[in-house]
Amino acid sequence: MVGDGITDLEAVQVSGGADLFIGYGGVVARPAVAEQAEWYTCDYSSLVSALSCYKVAVIGSGAWACAATRMIAQNTVGQGETASEFADEVRIWARSQHEAINETGENPVHFPGISLGPNVRAVASVEEAVADADLLVFCMPHQYVQRVCKQLLGKVKPGAKAISLTKGMRVTREGPQLISQMVRRSLGIDCCVLMGANIAEDVGAEQVSEAVIGYSDLESGEVFAKLFERPYFRVSLLPDPMGAELCGTLKNIVALGAGMVDGLDLGPNSKAVIIRQGLKEMRGFAKALFPSAVRDDTFLESCGVGDLVATCIGGRNRRVAEEWTRAALSGSPRSWSDLETDLLKGQKLQGVSTSNEVQEVLAARKWEQRFPLFTTINRIVNGHLPPSSVLDYKEGSRAPLVEEEEPLVLPRRNGGVAHWLQPLAAVAAATGFGNWE
Numbered sequence: 001m002v003g004d005g006i007t008d009l010e011a012v013q014v015s016g017g018a019d020l021f022i023g024y025g026g027v028v029a030r031p032a033v034a035e036q037a038e039w040y041t042c043d044y045s046s047l048v049s050a051l052s053c054y055k056v057a058v059i060g061s062g063a064w065a066c067a068a069t070r071m072i073a074q075n076t077v078g079q080g081e082t083a084s085e086f087a088d089e090v091r092i093w094a095r096s097q098h099e100a101i102n103e104t105g106e107n108p109v110h111f112p113g114i115s116l117g118p119n120v121r122a123v124a125s126v127e128e129a130v131a132d133a134d135l136l137v138f139c140m141p142h143q144y145v146q147r148v149c150k151q152l153l154g155k156v157k158p159g160a161k162a163i164s165l166t167k168g169m170r171v172t173r174e175g176p177q178l179i180s181q182m183v184r185r186s187l188g189i190d191c192c193v194l195m196g197a198n199i200a201e202d203v204g205a206e207q208v209s210e211a212v213i214g215y216s217d218l219e220s221g222e223v224f225a226k227l228f229e230r231p232y233f234r235v236s237l238l239p240d241p242m243g244a245e246l247c248g249t250l251k252n253i254v255a256l257g258a259g260m261v262d263g264l265d266l267g268p269n270s271k272a273v274i275i276r277q278g279l280k281e282m283r284g285f286a287k288a289l290f291p292s293a294v295r296d297d298t299f300l301e302s303c304g305v306g307d308l309v310a311t312c313i314g315g316r317n318r319r320v321a322e323e324w325t326r327a328a329l330s331g332s333p334r335s336w337s338d339l340e341t342d343l344l345k346g347q348k349l350q351g352v353s354t355s356n357e358v359q360e361v362l363a364a365r366k367w368e369q370r371f372p373l374f375t376t377i378n379r380i381v382n383g384h385l386p387p388s389s390v391l392d393y394k395e396g397s398r399a400p401l402v403e404e405e406e407p408l409v410l411p412r413r414n415g416g417v418a419h420w421l422q423p424l425a426a427v428a429a430a431t432g433f434g435n436w437e
């Protein structure tokens, strides 16, 4: 309800009345109305543009979701009052941490010690988060996105735009499906991607970082670039959304290989072998899936070589794979899920399930030997080869897959029967990684 009289104020009723009263003082200015109205304006054009400014919802509240929310909130704070492009408030869907975020301003579990911003409001329900939002920022571990999309069917504002910060993919009966494709298909809205070398804690500490926004619709890409760009966060637009998203997804597999190299106590030369071959297979896989869409240059951007290097040096996939390798070599193997719980404290490991998903595609298309590093990492992850095989990836990709009970003949360099691989395979098989919710 918009009005200028005291009786107009009374139109707001809990049941059956107006939800909100906007006081208008452009013709007659009444002090009592100005005082009691939830929102008061004397200027019609600022009212119209304030009503039409973009409302933002972030779906997810993990480490990267919190760092992203913080950047967005820095860009939108105070904008609503000056009737600019974005509404001041940023809503974040936080399943279990909403009360803590609203009370303390930070997520004490996933992103402790970093304030998200005074204009951030956390909600417990994803439906409430997206209710009247124009810009939806999807940022959650990839295995949960499909379930959330199903929950949001019919709940998203028509004409809303989305962007996915999630790194991962799904394999359906029809073949691989990127997260942005899933959002686009299930919710019927445009979906860009933001990908880059973006370790959440470093972005939260405002260390200079860069990212690309992969877009199909330039107008959407430009809106999201304005939403994210900060002096410490450099955003460029890239007309190759699929290439960018596949880079972000596949580098998590390569980072597992880099962690294995660290667990084997090898140095930078050996890690460079993994990074170089990994980049080659990332490009090969992306171009094999989408030959006419994926561009070579994409792999030289922050989403490509940038993210690959950052994750192979400082990412969670690298860290967990290092510990997994050390445990395997010590003769007391630990499962991936056990290490995830222990080391990541509620954050999620994406590389193991992504490796299994990508391997499904490689097996279905008989591409295993075209992608020897991906294949070898997958066999190591599942306990069919020892971690030391990671650098012998050409041989590893040729090694026959064996049943868990059978003795395993190692690749030539190591020789002999891997007696310790049997418990390792059992531990790996018990991970449950690759299960979608």
Ligand SMILES: NC(=O)C1=CN([C@@H]2O[C@H](COP(=O)(O)OP(=O)(O)OC[C@H]3O[C@@H](n4cnc5c(N)ncnc54)[C@H](O)[C@@H]3O)[C@@H](O)[C@H]2O)C=CC1
Binding pocket: 060, 061, 062, 063, 064, 065, 066, 094, 095, 096, 110, 139, 140, 141, 142, 144, 165, 166, 167, 168, 198, 199, 200, 201, 346, 347, 348, 349, 350, 437
């Ligand atoms: N953390 C990082 O440095 C970066 C992460 N990414 C990517 O962003 C995506 C999200 O990562 P983070 O925000 O770091 O999340 P995270 O790894 O910190 O995981 C915690 C999140 O998972 C959610 N979650 C846990 N169990 C759930 C369930 N059963 N159903 C629904 N949600 C559940 C939690 O609510 C929370 O939002 C991932 O795809 C990741 O690869 C991308 C760049 C950097």
Ligand SMILES: O=C(CO)COP(=O)(O)O
Binding pocket: 167, 196, 197, 198, 199, 200, 252, 255, 307, 310, 311, 314, 315, 316, 317, 318, 350
């Ligand atoms: O994607 C990331 C950095 O860009 C983070 O990778 P991790 O999940 O391995 O930490």
